[in-house]
């Protein structure tokens with residue numbers, strides 16, 4: 001996560017579009033348990049298993 | 063194999079078999095569309111629904127422990143409005159009873175939720191009383207009186223079968239169970255997860271974003287089983303027993319100790335086919351033992367009196 005965060009920062013400073021593939025601890029893997037979430041800037045959580053795992057780095061609340 | 067009966071009736075709800083998918087581990091059902099045939103299980107309990115959409119706790123929300131799962135989801139759910147519009151219609155397509163689990167921050171929220179659900183065709187309402195009580199920093203289900211008053215108030219508002227999900231984080235679960243029965247609960251569902259934490263020794267920080275989590279899975283099974291056994295002795299209400307059930311053998315332990323039906327939670331994450339395997343296993347067991355009706359097994363534990 002820390003490395004991806006740094007890459008997102010570097011990409012942003014060079015105005016390069018960046019997507020990251022995230023990992024989280026998962027239980028169900030099908031979107032049911034709400035366990036593997038990542039916080040987004042719009043103050044909401046997204047599920048890595050179903051809504052991701054690839055996200056636009058600018059949308060993540062690093 | 064001899065013909066056996068797996069049908070059970072609890073508080074007027076007919077279950078095809080005594081296997082119930084527990085709250086929070088089955089989402090809203092649709093997520094498991096390709097993996098679990100809802101028509102074949104006894105009943106489903108939805109993720110706990112709150113009045114307003116709930117975002118839940120900061121991640122990480124899971125830690126794996128020895129034979130257990132520690133979670134801190136924080137009741138993340140879409141809220142009652144979106145639930146009725148987007149989630150419940152899917153579950154109602156099946157012939158299986160749907161029980162809606164609800165929770166509120168205070169009594170008024172529970173009452174409002176119940177009044178909304180009264181208009182729906184559902185089999186019952188499960189009160190998740192394991193959520194924080196702002197006023198006392200206790201959870202309702204840890205206090206006999208709070209439990210009594212909440213259930214009593216809800217009871218006045220609904221004719222639907224009322225299930226109450228008991229917390230195991232108490233000194234004497236039989237007291238809470240009796241309180242719930244006196245207040246008008248129809249079915250007792252036990253247990254919820256055990257309050258627990260985990261520490262990352264490198265950072266010296268809690269591993270869970272929400273610090274406190276709930277422990278589930280096989281690690282808690284013997285304790286959950288003991289609680290079902292204790293509660294069976296003090297109530298005649300139907301019991302849905304849960305806590306770490308993985309196999310048919312585990313399910314049988316709960317039934318023999320006094321559960322009328324069993325709840326599956328964490329196992330669904332490990333083996334989505336567990337419900338079906340347990341149902342088949344129950345048939346085999348009954349047939350092998352020459353017992354026709356699964357109801358005869360409930361509370362059939364042989365205890366020496368001395």
Ligand SMILES: Cc1cc2nc3c(=O)[nH]c(=O)nc-3n(C[C@H](O)[C@H](O)[C@H](O)COP(=O)(O)O)c2cc1C
Nearest residue numbers: 084085086110133190253254278279305306327328
């Ligand atoms: C990820 C997760 C989410 C859960 N969410 C809820 C919930 O929303 N409401 C509830 O009453 N119980 C919830 N539970 C508790 C389960 O329904 C069940 O009572 C508990 O996990 C013990 O059973 P098990 O060991 O078979 O999982 C949750 C459990 C887990 C593991």
